[in-house]
Amino acid sequence: MTNPVLDAKNALNTLISDALHKAMENGALPKTDDLPAYVVEIPGDTSHGDYASNVAMACARTFKCAPRMVAQAIIENISLDGTYFDRMEIAGPGFLNFFAGKRWFSQVVDTVRKEGADYGRTDFGKKEKVMVEFVSANPTGPMHMGNARGGAIGDCLAAALDWSGHDVTREFYVNDAGNQVAKFGLSLEARYLQIYKGEDAVPFPEDGYHGDDIKVRAQEYADQYGEKLLEADPQVRRQELTDFALPRNIDKLRTDLERYRITYDVWFRESTLHHGAIDEAIQTLTQRGLTYEKDDALWYKATQFGAEKDEVLVRGNHYPTYFAADIAYHYNKFAVRHFDRVINIWGADHHGHVARLKGAMDAIGLDGGKLDIILMQLVRLTRDGQLVKMSKRTGKAISLTDLIDDVPVDAARFFFNMREPNSTLDFDLDLAVEQTSQNPVYYVQYAHARICSILRNLAQEGVSPRDCTLEELDRMETLEEKEMIRCLSRFPQEIVEAAKNYDPARLTHYAIDVATVFHKFYNACRVKTEDESLMQARLNLCLGVKQVICNVLSLLKISAPESM
Known part of the structure; x- marks a missing residue:
């Protein structure tokens, strides 16, 4: 530590x-x-x-x-x-x-060697209870590039918070209720009926979900249950199709994200909020004099808390809005599960929702200042220098699964964390698969593999690393050795800064720095020398570099290959 x-x-x-x-x-x-x-x-x-x-x-x-x-x-x-x-x-x-002085440099190397896989961890966060909610993709369709970037940023930010001493929970909010689920049911119903009656005979809802995945789920139901729902009451039909398809879509989200190396501590279902939590949140706002009725709807006085306009909480059909559910959800985060701080990662198109949700936390008696929202900018995919929007295979917008079919997960996670979240990201599909030093993740992994190669070659000559005394480590006095040690010393504070500033891009930049400085050190300083003490000191430094690269890549959930 x-x-x-x-x-x-x-x-x-x-x-x-x-x-x-x-x-x-x-x-x-x-x-x-x-x-x-x-x-x-x-x-x-x-x-x-x-x-x-x-x-x-x-x-x-x-x-x-x-x-x-x-x-x-x-x-x-x-x-x-x-x-x-x-x-x-x-x-x-x-x-x-x-x-x-010399001893500070020697102690850095000694510390890295002794702390090993824990080097980089600190108690900066003092066990503050933090939730990071990210991706939370709509389960009515496949995940897109925004979800891919948000997933990498959220997961790596959560790791930085964990390494810097916070008590971190990763959460996925499952939108399994509300308008989008009703629209999902209507879309499934139309596709199911079209299987038996033809597309011309059954009009598809104008605002329905047009993706092929809806057709696939409807066909899966038909394959399993046949014409069972043809003559059923429409409401019953839509509900049964939704109950069949939605869990499969959620499982697909889970497996796709696990393939992307993201696992969540909690999958929180919006539907659970409809069993009293939303009503309680609305009641609290009403008791505080912050609601009123207008046009057969119940409104929240959002303008009293920094929003540009008041917001509907309950529509004329007595169904709560998404915003009402969002208030109840965040009340649950703070007041029920007692998180000290909540971090949401959203697309930039949610900009208008930030002030009103933070204000709603103040309105309901909580502290909106404890809710931090990271707005993430767009991803532009390029190939051969040209903008790419459609998958060659499907002819549709490129999804997360399309991306990781074409690009190694290591590269995807690294590339998505190379820019601050509030910067537009250009993702070069050609560079991501290139096995040269121009590819930054390959460049970092190669430094790790190079050290492994040095160790293997020396082992073949009968040379094995051993622990060094501080006096032996004092022998490393060249500019390149000192620069390398300085670079290693920065690692724990880089993690702290990434956590403080919600900027995991610091860690990919740091990884590139370590690789760059190592290559300079390796070219300037012979590891194998006649001077056994100096050779062992440099071997300890190499092992320290290897450990730090392994640790930072582990934090980013990127592999550290021993040969390339």
Whole structure:
């Protein structure tokens, strides 16, 4: 549970704070009880230091003296003995740069080796109970590209939250009630009747579901039960066809997502909310004076809570709206199951729903600020540089299953997490199957396989890795070795930042960084040398790199092949 970057920053904050107070005590700086905030960060160019702070500039006004004078006072009152750092310097107008000593680098390698598959995990989240709801595709048809992207983002964000110490639940909301299910039943009925009476004799509902999957389900029912429903009451017929087809569609969603390496902790059915939960939510809003009747419908005063217009909760036919169900569902998340924070991943077309749902949580007596909604932009598929919208095989819009038939799951999950969710993503189908360093997932996997190859070749020569002492690890002093170790040190904090910012793309970018820095290290530093201690130190570093690549790919649910 070590975080080398955070540990170093915390140590520096303590050193700087102690130095400031010492300088105030001995008169080098005027006394004050109101020190301003400052930052300690990793500079873009580590030749200027492993860590840097703007403390002198931040405090200059408080102390009423030039930033370089503040910086000099800090340097004269700080002791680096026994710390991670062996020197510091003033740069520019007053930046303080700190250089990590050999032992910090050695301890990073030692930590990665000792923590192994757990390296990267931290307790940052303090077991905060978080739900991530994602995909939640309509079970009346196949999943599309938005679901494919949302699935990869949601699953990897949940993993980052888990690794950073949160108590995470992955949830799929099954829309098995409401208008879309009624429309599903009408569509199935029409296709079923057309099997026996012909398409010309049975009109298809204008707003029905036209996909081939509806025909398939109707045919499956006919194959199993024949003409059983031909003369049945239409309502009975639609209900039986729905009861037959909907569970099969939900099972298909489940198996397709499992093929995509997504498994959920909870599959929550909307239909369960229609047994009292929706009525209770509406009653609570009514008791708070937040509903009114108009045009034979019951309305919610959404404009009082930031929405652009009021919303219907119950239609004139006495059937609750989708929004009413959504309020009840999120009330269940917070008030019944007691999640501390809820994260929903939605398509950008749901933008207008964000404020009204967060406002509804405030209206019903909860805290809308604990509901975070990630709006995900569109995916553009390209092949040969051209936009692709239709599957070659089916001639229909490309579905999730079409995609993973054509593209390795490793590539799909990696590519979908290469951009922030709020950025449009261009997915190059040709690049995703390419086995070259131009394909980023292949590039990362190849670094892992290359290390495995190094280990196999050395084993054939009778060389096996062994644990190294810190003194032996101190032997690694080249720029390439240090850059590699710095890169490994970042991993736990990269996960924390991905979790904090809801941006799992940080992890694919980090994986590419690790692979890039490793290739540079490998080309600059011979692993096999006559110097046994140095060889073992470098082998330990290689094993550390291998472990970190394996860990980040494991988090992303991407394979780490040992040969390619």
